[in-house]
Amino acid sequence: MMKTRWVNIHNKFIKKFAYISLIAFTFFGCNEKKEVEEASALNIWFNQPTNKWNEGLPIGNGNLGAMIYGTPKKEIICLNEETIWTGGKDYNRDKKDAGKHIAAIQKLLFDEKYMEAEAMVQDKILADRLPTGSDTYQMLGNLFIETPNLDSISNYKRALDINKSVVTTNFKSDDVQYTRTYFSSFPDKAMVYKFTADQKGKINISSWVKRNKQTKITVSENSIAFSEHVGNGHGVKFHALVHFETKGGTSTVKDGKLVITDADEVQIKVVASTNYRGLDFEQENYNAINKILKISYNELLDRHIADYQSLFNRLSFKLSDSKGDDFPTDVRLQKVKKGATDNYLTQLQYQFGRYLLISSSRPGTLPANLQGIWANGFTPPWNSDYHININIQMNYWMAEMANLAECHEPFLEYIDGLREMGRITAKKTYNSRGFVAHHTSNIWHATAANGKARYGMWPMGAGWSAQHLFTHYEYTEDKEYLKNKAYPIMREAALFFVDFMVPDPKTGLLVTGPSVSPENNFLTKDGEKATLNMGPAMDREIIFELFRNCIVAAEILNIDKDFSAILKQKIKQMPPLEIGKDGRLLEWVGELKEAQPGHRHISHLYALHPSNQISKSKTPELFEAAKKTIEGRLSKGGGHTGWSRAWIINFYARLLEGNKAYENIIALQRKSTLPNLLDVHPPFQIDGNFGVVSGITEMLMQSHNGEVHVLPALPDAWASGSIKGIVAKKGFEIDMTWELGKLKTLVVTSKLGNTLKLRYNDDVKEIATKKGEVLTFNY
Template sequence: MTELGKGRPPLKLWYEKWTAKWDEALPIGNGRLGGMIHGAPAQEKIQMNEDTIWYGGPKQANNPDAQSHLAEIRRMLMQGKQEEAEHLSRMALMSGPKYYSPYQPLGDLLVWFLHHQLPAEAYVRELDLETAVATVSYRIGTTSYRREYFSSAADQVMVVRVTCDHPGGLTCSANLMRRPFDGGSRAIAADTILMEGESGTDGIRFTCAVKAVAEEGFVRTIGDSLSVEGANAVTFLIAAESTFRSAKPEDACLARVEAAAAERYEQLKRSHIEEYAEKFNRVLLNISAETAEVQAKLPTDRRLELVKAGHEDNSLVELFFQYGRYLLISCSRPGSMAANLQGIWNDSYTPPWESKYTININTEMNYWPAESCGLAECHEPLFDLIERMRPHGRKTAQDLYGCEGFVAHHNTNIWGETRIEGMLISSSIWPLGAAWLSLHLWEHYRYSMDVTFLAEQAYPVMAEAAEFLLAYMVDDGQGHLVTGPSISPENKFVLPDGTRGNLCMGPAMDMQIVHTLFHACMEASHIIQADGTLRRRLEAAIKRLPDIRIGKHGQIMEWLEDYEEAEPGHRHISQLFALHPGEMIDKHQTPELAEAAKQTLQRRLANGGGHTGWSRAWIINFWARLGDGAAAYEHIRKLIAASTYPNLLDCHPPFQIDGNFGATAGIAEMLLQSHGGVIELLPALPKAAWQDGEIKGLRARGAFGINIRWRAGQLQEAQIRAGQTGTCRIRYEQQLFVQCEDGAAVAFTNNGAIVEFAAQAGQTYRVLLAEGSCD
């Protein structure tokens, strides 16, 4: 295959102006330490976050009256006493305190520059996705200045480097601030300042240290500021730590900045780029070879304006795809916290939805691109979060419902709390959070085929989530096992008498998740040859789960009854979990359900659906699963045009990072799908918009690595790298043949649109159109 990216402009976001707006600043991060770069010439502000700074501490706050009222609530729901059931549930099930505490900023690093009173000329602010280095360059008078910013996972420091081309021409000061909760900072050495703080009296305490290393000139402290005077260059080294990880955060910070100061700047930068680029460069996408160079000459905000005006920009789509991968690498690393609603980037002490982990879709969406887009290790912080949740989830299951296993509801936090959180019936009483999260471990196994991981990490979590559901579900009076009380997040239905309700028994999303988890547990137990008793219980329960149903509008029913929707254009489209990320609805295997899913989408969209960034991103994935590349592409364009800030972060509104991750996953899903035991090539290619292109480094379930090239909307060649020995099945709309990488023959069979062959671990195979199959 061709050398992807050869001769193409670099993947950069760039602008001709600095910004005072947070949602136009540029994000950097090393998984745990993040910064937003504003780039003002005279006074730079770097807004900083450390991933463990959450207000307050864990609470044991399950409602003690829940169990004694649970049966009554269920009885009311089954008798149609909607208002009474919700009224009682609000008192008997909700926890106290009602809400989890928020994720909060670390603070700001402010750098003030002397002799910057004149306007800056030739100004450029940029973020290079290939190096994870942000830069600002400009000229004042006859002196040129350049700043470089990166957050290094290799050295666990954030680095800010300032240079000028006039000898001795750099004089600046730097200080730390945490307004309005500014506890002050202090100088602890001639070149180092320290800020300490706490997030509530029972919360996390933290430290941030900044050390300045000047070239020529000198550094001293004046008050609580670092003063750099007459230098050619200065490097600021920033470290942060909290008591969540370290009993002595100050010592940890000082050790990091001292170790980094012992290295030359060039080595710090090289180590950072090498560590980062190994991950980023695993996947390359090219859908715009002829136009990319021209479009890349325009600033990113200008390109965004043109897309809003209706112009095509496939190069911006490429950038947007890779930006999602950049953000995941930058906010979710082994050893870091999982990516929350804002990744790690948050400038508010009272952020929207507390910047928590919302697990009725948003947290899960954050990790949709992890496996398929070559970043499996970025999934690990989510698995760590699930482990922190399990002890809390066991207690919540027992306290609230009298059940074994572990449960979580629609939100959690850094501590992994699982109680019913919030005040709103429409979102809070949803006990399927643990079940959905546990399927991420199953997906990690399906992509890696790592049986040890399955046996030791994935299956115990999955089985414990399934144990809860077996105990929690009840007979609906018609022989079906259903969940409840529960909701279809976060939608309302209308009863025949006009009453609006949220709380119900057996909503479609619940039953689809239950079905998916039970089947996954059964398959996993076969693979690891364990837990036959549980497997038999799951087999019996599956037979009693209600089927997916089609309603009066030809849609997938959202509830057990074909209720009218209070909001037909609601942002959540939860009843299509079975289409994506689930697999119960499949365009090949269940065409009638697939058509009903299409009708569901069209009905939502006709009534104003897709108006939030993450919802639009989910819609991209839905259309990809339905094989409609033109529709999926149209929603990519709408997401970029209507729900994206100038810095390409997702606009819910306000900022919420899941739309970035969901869109990246959706673009991958358009080019490759691997559910149902079959690898499908170019399943939703928008042939008119992306006529020619190639992608390298995608991953498929079954431990396969995939490269694909297409011309004039038709497959030209795919390369399949087998990570395990076993059967490989590939689907394409035309007949295929298979050969080894060196051209040697491979025995394969064609069964309709599927070609099948025995793959050997470590071998690469070429997949091409069979002779005579071209249009």
């Protein structure tokens, strides 16, 4: 049954059009999926192979990944399995008797004896940072596939088809056309590779696996099995199986290699697992291989594509009419680095970010780490840790708004997993209830303060992460999730700060410390670099949001009124954000001089993004101060890392500065993007790939202020375009097109039946909706 509602609404901001016609279609009892326009080509492609890992093409299913080099004669496939980690859960990681010294350190900081406080923190609070490689993510291994007698190569192309999540390598040698296809299947929990030629009997390969001396490798006529207890026995145990299935030809074992001769076709299936989740992991692999061997290659491929597209095809984005086949991606990027601009590249970069999240974070898997699931060797940068002072959070800013809510789940589950260790750290280090987490974590859910003070003495990781729990509710309004999952975790994180905050002797206001503004320094009166402070602005901002979210959640659930009363009282006792003499937002208590005015972290703007405490309409003075803060950082060389530049894009979107946001997208492409579009810190770090997606989305739609604001920060360079399938809070899905910088069509699907508060420019309208209703606006 379909009901139609017609409404005419006069709008002052489109006088030349006089009226907007609003046509609302309501579908009852209909779950029919909205049709999505046919996707344009989205290929990252090259005319040459690579011998560099960070120029390969990534595939993944959240658990199993690989980097494909695409070398015809000696293919290298760097294999990854998400739980290949050294180390283990350490219940004695927190410094012994640390809690006895907190009060003394706080007094030193209140007395502005910063260097004495830092020495005491280093000695009495911070655990030693583990040496490189002791708790670290590692590659599963390198799979080599060598093809002899390929001396003459022509018509070469390697490509990642983002629409299908498939990598292909095509080339010609001696008039034979060769095709190699690679994908990683979530439904079948395996990677599948296929080598073919257009003439029979032309596939000749030898294959082997290399890891290290401790790896046990067994080669048979149709498989390579390898296993190891990583970290020299201090880490997970894994088992992996590479199975070869041939059509025609012969297969033998020679010199530790599997040699296939004169085959028409070779299919390779890869499975791997560890004891991280306590499974009978070796038998699981054989069961998985036996299962998929009964399924045809075409069916495996179809199942993979269908599963992937069920997520990816929810959203389409168009800024350019280019088909993407006029220039290889590296050539296209190089043109931009030399001064050109390329809207198709931005369109591709956006969808590549969504591709990477789907490929590295699926329900039931771990969250994406600093490199997603892709790592080369045994000591990746920063161990591929979970850094929870921005990096893992940035990985997931875009999940809900880019219509990938399921991909958010691994991080939400991970936050829950931090509680066990976090309770121990809260009690031992701070004499507090609740749970706490610091800068560095990993798959063992480490929460201890460790390393150096400028990054390690930061007890805000759980508080920041808890924002994601409530964000997920804001998009879904799932009360069962809020009651049984989100609120208990948020409450426990808030409880820590109830105990941890202390009054500032000078003002009587509640502050936190010892703490830092992540990784940044200020100068003392004696000109020394200090990092510790009582009540950095970011601490106040995170706690304010956490307390506010707990209060709202408790009201929604009609529970826990006594605890909410405590939080409301604590909020009244917290200091306000302050503006310095130069008009910028203060980062620390007092007007302290920055040691690095162009520092990559701009932590005190958390209140602008990802929080919504600062806005043009509600806090105009702070809004202007935030703008000056970013301008100051950039004028001193800020934004020099990929993830920092991505955060700046999000900041400028919130500041409604579309052209400046766009300038930083271009800067990201020119300074912090590899030829295969992976982000560089340097080196490769995936958060910049994810952060640019949230930034672009917020340039086109924002919903953090109780309203759906369309085209809030549209740059001049994107005069015409469309985006379909982005999601706003309160369950609204948005499709829109624009021309000559003006909104042309807007379609809003109400998934939950909430009242729609819609803003375009300065005009705001409230429209009551019903669940499943589709509102179409023509401008």
